[in-house]
Amino acid sequence: MSDTAAQQAQIQQQLDSWVQACLAKDVARIISHYAEDVVAYDAIGPLRFQGRAAYQAHWQACMEMCGGPAQFEIHQPSFLIGGDLGTLHYLLHCGGTDDKGQMQSSWMRVTQCFRQQGGRWLIVHEHFSMPCDMASGKTSFDLQP
Amino acid sequence: MSDTAAQQAQIQQQLDSWVQACLAKDVARIISHYAEDVVAYDAIGPLRFQGRAAYQAHWQACMEMCGGPAQFEIHQPSFLIGGDLGTLHYLLHCGGTDDKGQMQSSWMRVTQCFRQQGGRWLIVHEHFSMPCDMASGKTSFDLQP
Numbered sequence: 581m582s583d584t585a586a587q588q589a590q591i592q593q594q595l596d597s598w599v600q601a602c603l604a605k606d607v608a609r610i611i612s613h614y615a616e617d618v619v620a621y622d623a624i625g626p627l628r629f630q631g632r633a634a635y636q637a638h639w640q641a642c643m644e645m646c647g648g649p650a651q652f653e654i655h656q657p658s659f660l661i662g663g664d665l666g667t668l669h670y671l672l673h674c675g676g677t678d679d680k681g682q683m684q685s686s687w688m689r690v691t692q693c694f695r696q697q698g699g700r701w702l703i704v705h706e707h708f709s710m711p712c713d714m715a716s717g718k719t720s721f722d723l724q725p
Numbered sequence: 726m727s728d729t730a731a732q733q734a735q736i737q738q739q740l741d742s743w744v745q746a747c748l749a750k751d752v753a754r755i756i757s758h759y760a761e762d763v764v765a766y767d768a769i770g771p772l773r774f775q776g777r778a779a780y781q782a783h784w785q786a787c788m789e790m791c792g793g794p795a796q797f798e799i800h801q802p803s804f805l806i807g808g809d810l811g812t813l814h815y816l817l818h819c820g821g822t823d824d825k826g827q828m829q830s831s832w833m834r835v836t837q838c839f840r841q842q843g844g845r846w847l848i849v850h851e852h853f854s855m856p857c858d859m860a861s862g863k864t865s866f867d868l869q870p
Contacts, residue, residue: 619803619814621834624859627816627868628834645859658764660838660849665807667838669764669850671772689766689773691836691852693805693812704805705814707836709854712864714769714790719857719864723772 584661591659591666591694594701605648611636615695615702623688623708651675651685655725664696671725672708686710686721729806736804736811736839739846750793756781760840760847768833768853796820796830800870809841816870817853831855831866 581589594613601609611632614620620629622638629635657670668691675685693705713720726734739758746754756777759765765774767783774780787793802815813836820830838850858865 621814621836621854622856623854624857627832627856627870658850660810660812660840662806662808662810662840665805665810665812667805667810667812667850669766669852687772689852689854691766691838691850693836695805695807705803705812705836707814707834707852707854709766709768709834709852710857711767711772712769712855717863717866719862721862725772 587661587666587696588659591661591668591701592657594694595654595657595668595692598703599652599654602649602652605643607636607639607643610639613703615697615704618703619705621707621709623710646676649674649676650683654690666694666696666701668692668694687723687725732806732811732841733804736806736813736846737802739839739848740799740802740813740837743848744797744799747794747797750788752781752784752788755784758848760842760849763848764850766852766854768855791821794819794821795828799835811839811841811846813837813839832868832870 598613614632616632618632618635620635625638629638653673655671657668660667670690672688672690673685674688675683678684689709691707692703694701695704710719743758759777761777763777763780765780770783774783798818800816802813805812815835817833817835818830819833820828823829834854836852837848839846840849855864
């Protein structure tokens with residue numbers, strides 16, 4: 581296995597672990613995948629989150645608001661590897677049941693940057709979003725890939 | 726200058742050149758900064774753009790729709806460099822005059838990945854967005870950093 585393939589496999593392992601933590605709605609375990617100085621742009625809320633503590637509070641609030649995702653599927657991640665840096669981007673199919681028990685899901689775009697620190701790959705930057713429909717000014721929740 | 730500092734300076738130069746092309750509303754020059762197989766997530770429109778030709782058509786449509794930006798200011802980009810890969814993220818203050826001659830501007834979040842190819846740094850992935858206000862379902866155009 582080449583260095584790059586080995587690095588990609590290590591990042592994929594971290595990614596799988598992060599997805600499992602998200603599905604388990606375990607905020608402490610989710611946040612253990614981030615670097616202390618992470619900068620995050622989420623799909624909802626303010627423009628940016630600086631640092632793990634601020635981002636943890638946001639994850640906690642999101643879990644309390646929506647009960648956490650019941651569906652959290654990464655589709656065909658594309659990896660870019662260089663040295664101890666790994667960037668990936670993918671579409672995420674994310675959903676949960678609403679107060680009527682109906683499944684509501686959306687497709688999101690995700691970009692994540694991992695940096696190897698002390699032998700572990702940690703997320704140093706991430707960017708989640710859904711695009712805007714300019715005609716209505718509304719966020720497009722119902723786009724399909 | 727270290728290798729990393731030299732690489733960052735080269736990417737910064739490409740970034741400056743891309744900003745100048747955007748302000749000049751020169752789509753051919755803008756698109757020359759992208760790799761053939763770029764994957765882009767824009768703030769408006771569909772979920773993703775695959776390849777330079779599709780993304781060029783989108784840039785062209787945006788320029789025709791809004792007349793192109795009169796303001797396009799990158800604020801404090803953070804660089805992550807690893808080998809021949811450079812990822813950066815920043816807030817972009819972007820605006821133009823509306824049909825009443827009033828300046829309308831918004832803050833956006835941007836993540837860009839550059840890869841060195843044949844001696845040049847080209848954008849292989851980028852992600853623009855504004856967050857959603859969950860209470861209204863509308864895109865937050867008026868957030869301040």
